[in-house]
Amino acid sequence: MDSEFDLAVWDLDSDGVAVPAGAVQGYAADWPHWLGWQATEMGLTCPCRSDLRPQAPDDFRRAFRVPGGGLGWPLRLLCEGCRWDLADPASADSR
Structure with missing residues (x-):
């Protein structure tokens, strides 16, 4: 994860x-320039429609892989909220 162009x-x-x-x-190099439908085609939006691409240099969004x-x-990536929704209930207590 050493390139500024990696997610x-x-x-x-x-x-x-x-x-x-x-x-x-x-x-990441072309993300800000992609239209919403292009980002969705590339898997850069969560099924809940959250955009996983940073919108500004100081914007920090975590993209989570689908469990398994x-x-x-x-x-196929998920936003942090959707990933937590799929988490094992036993691990929810440690949030």
């Missing part, structure tokens, strides 16, 4: 702590 992807560990799960390389999913194509 850091997160996951929840067994204790419910957000941890880096890897990166999707080379996507990888970082392959098609890219």
Whole structure:
């Protein structure tokens, strides 16, 4: 995750702590210029329609991978709220 053009992807560990799960390389460079439908096609929006792309240099949004999913194509990511909705109820207490 050393390039400013990579998207850091997160996951929840067994204790419910957000941890880096890897990166999707080379996507961020053109994100601000993509239209909403293009971002959706590329998997950069959550099923709840939240845009996972940073909107400003100081905007921090976490993109989480779908539980049990990888970082392959098609890219399937979730916003932090939707990822927590899928979390094991036992880990919800540690938030």
